[in-house]
Amino acid sequence: MVAIATYDADGEALMTGSGFFVRQGQVVTNLHVIRGAQRCEIKTLDGKGKVFPVTGTIAVDEESDLALTRKRHL
16 A cells, blocks of 8 residues: 655645555545646655655556556656
8 A cells, every 4th residue: 555645736735545556656546636737756665665656657547536647766
């Protein structure tokens, strides 16, 4: 599990949600969490506090409210 944080163009927090890795560097989350955001971050919940920027959306399923995102490797 990971946390997803989204921000507007001014860097103000918009929404937070959860997600999970499906492949190396790919996270599924709810589409409504990331929709309209200018910037998104993936935060690991393993106690290490790692934060990864989302670099893009690979696919969306509007009907199921799901989005597959890509994170940058740091």
